[in-house]
Amino acid sequence: xxxxxxxxxxxxxxxxxxxxxxxxxxxxxxxxxxxxxxxxxxxxxxxxxxxxxxxxxxxxxxxxxxxxxxxxxxxxxxxxxxxxxxxxxxxxxxxxxxxxxxxxxxxxxxxxxxxxxxxxxxxxxxxxxxxxxxxxxxxxxxxxxxxxxxxxxxxxxxxxxxxxxxxxxxxxxxxxxxxxxxxxxxxxxxxxxxxxxxxxxxxxxxxxxxxxxxxxxxxxxxxxxxxxxxxxxxxxxxxxxxxxxxxxxxxxxxxxxxxxxxxxxxxxxxxxxxxxxxxxxxxxxxxxxxxxxxxxxxxxxxxxxxxxxxxxxxxxxxxxxxxxxxxxxx
Amino acid sequence: xxxxxxxxxxxxxxxxxxxxxxxxxxxxxxxxxxxxxxxxxxxxxxxxxxxxxxxxxxxxxxxxxxxxxxxxxxxxxxxxxxxxxxxxxxxxxxxxxxxxxxxxxxxxxxxxxxxxxxxxxxxxxxxxxxxxxxxxxxxxxxxxxxxxxxxxxxxxxxxxxxxxxxxxxxxxxxxxxxxxxxxxxxxxxxxxxxxxxxxxxxxxxxxxxxxxxxxxxxxxxxxxxxxxxxxxxxxxxxxxxxxxxxxxxxxxxxxxxxxxxxxxxxxxxxxxxxxxxxxxxxxxxxx
Numbered sequence: 001x002x003x004x005x006x007x008x009x010x011x012x013x014x015x016x017x018x019x020x021x022x023x024x025x026x027x028x029x030x031x032x033x034x035x036x037x038x039x040x041x042x043x044x045x046x047x048x049x050x051x052x053x054x055x056x057x058x059x060x061x062x063x064x065x066x067x068x069x070x071x072x073x074x075x076x077x078x079x080x081x082x083x084x085x086x087x088x089x090x091x092x093x094x095x096x097x098x099x100x101x102x103x104x105x106x107x108x109x110x111x112x113x114x115x116x117x118x119x120x121x122x123x124x125x126x127x128x129x130x131x132x133x134x135x136x137x138x139x140x141x142x143x144x145x146x147x148x149x150x151x152x153x154x155x156x157x158x159x160x161x162x163x164x165x166x167x168x169x170x171x172x173x174x175x176x177x178x179x180x181x182x183x184x185x186x187x188x189x190x191x192x193x194x195x196x197x198x199x200x201x202x203x204x205x206x207x208x209x210x211x212x213x214x215x216x217x218x219x220x221x222x223x224x225x226x227x228x229x230x231x232x233x234x235x236x237x238x239x240x241x242x243x244x245x246x247x248x249x250x251x252x253x254x255x256x257x258x259x260x261x262x263x264x265x266x267x268x269x270x271x272x273x274x275x276x277x278x279x280x281x282x283x284x285x286x287x288x289x290x291x292x293x294x295x296x297x298x299x300x301x302x303x304x305x306x307x308x309x310x311x312x313x314x315x316x317x318x319x320x321x322x323x324x325x326x327x328x329x330x
Numbered sequence: 331x332x333x334x335x336x337x338x339x340x341x342x343x344x345x346x347x348x349x350x351x352x353x354x355x356x357x358x359x360x361x362x363x364x365x366x367x368x369x370x371x372x373x374x375x376x377x378x379x380x381x382x383x384x385x386x387x388x389x390x391x392x393x394x395x396x397x398x399x400x401x402x403x404x405x406x407x408x409x410x411x412x413x414x415x416x417x418x419x420x421x422x423x424x425x426x427x428x429x430x431x432x433x434x435x436x437x438x439x440x441x442x443x444x445x446x447x448x449x450x451x452x453x454x455x456x457x458x459x460x461x462x463x464x465x466x467x468x469x470x471x472x473x474x475x476x477x478x479x480x481x482x483x484x485x486x487x488x489x490x491x492x493x494x495x496x497x498x499x500x501x502x503x504x505x506x507x508x509x510x511x512x513x514x515x516x517x518x519x520x521x522x523x524x525x526x527x528x529x530x531x532x533x534x535x536x537x538x539x540x541x542x543x544x545x546x547x548x549x550x551x552x553x554x555x556x557x558x559x560x561x562x563x564x565x566x567x568x569x570x571x572x573x574x575x576x577x578x579x580x581x582x583x584x585x586x587x588x589x590x591x592x593x594x595x596x597x598x599x600x601x602x603x604x605x606x607x608x609x610x611x612x613x614x615x616x617x
Contacts, residue, residue, distance in 0.1 A: 002598045004522055007520055017517065052351075064547055065517070065547070068515055075345075082348075088417050099444045190455070252504075265496075268504060273442075276444065276447075
């Protein structure tokens, strides 16, 4: 008759491991909230005892199945133990009310740079085309222009602005606007930020040039107000989204260029959540812009109301990103 | 600790719990991740198809399923699917569950909603948007240049995964997450026999070390079949020759009992030695 310490040890503790195992499984499937108070009170004790079992097993046992099992159980309980209670609405609320505005505020510097670049682009585009409409085809790609150009008459431009769509096609409109130019530009502005941020600034500037060119084209034909209304109803949101993507892209470029005392991957991990959160915010804003473009632009046709919606959306975003969730601890 | 002889060789990392116990984590293999991803794409596509079918049956007023609309619906349903499950099941989707994978926080902290949302939306940018933009024929997007650009983009994203130390894709890097392999392990029965029939002398147990003990453990845990039986007889004869055990003949029916008794005696001795700080790693270790 041989007595093995590892065997005695296992016999003594096995029941508590089994308890912990079933508890962890329930926590994984239904969340900590679904566990009874009694079991919940047991959880820390069982978890800590499993950790100590693992340490003991590593020290005394040569039964590999046992050590592997405890390794696995300890890791799974660790993840369940330190997880946060799963409540998807609460997490969404937390994201919208705390994480997103805070992340945007923390990128105030890059946002200012991108905004400046965009405004610079708009002003340059406007001044260039205002002076000579020959610049227009240089600044605006045929896909974007959709036939609008120096040869267009006032009526043609006006028609493009006040065009109406059949009712019921709102979703189609929305989808098409989402997958049009701006989504692509936004993704490029963000993704290419990894290349030292230079493509981000160039693309932002180019985007501004295009808008400036359009503005000048319409201003020449006395349509500045109408065009501004037509564009601002969703454009304010869309351009703000582009600015957010640009700021996230710049931050990405900064992390790649100047990772500080960390490796690049570690720097990304450290500051990545902020960048990612801002990009997610950009995606949400693009969705809002698509709704505005698909539904509101079709129903709100009068220029003053359009301008009002554009202005209100600007106020809304500024207030939201500037004020929401201030003073809340992460 | 030696690596299991029969398992896939995985990259391992250590994670220190706040209690100060180092835990071993195994990174997911890229192949497993692709398989899990394909399974998830299959499930979510099925869900999207059902939704579209439902929409058609209900005859949504004037709704036409143009390509952009389908892409938008696919976007919403696919991301809803990934987000729902990764939040609800603590970092596992049905596909990941099938393959025993989990998403965890890279630093070992709790997996936050921001991280999950980020890694999933970046999957869009990494993989789906380039693909979908190719599908939508709008002006300049459908051109050979765009195809090449797309392929370069997807290739670059794949390169990030292969180049990064912990096999993380861009979404993992920015979201601060890592995908690990964590299939549920069962507690297998202890191979020690309560009452032994065969006896071994101290000298006979001096031959082998921990490594050989664990190879024997693997043999004893094999599924019972004719091949295993043959293997066991071979192992029995080899052990008998090596340690010079000639007490009596061991029949085929007794082989497993013999091996388990030897395992028991050998483990008892090696564990005792380990406790005394004289661990014998393998048969070449003279400690």
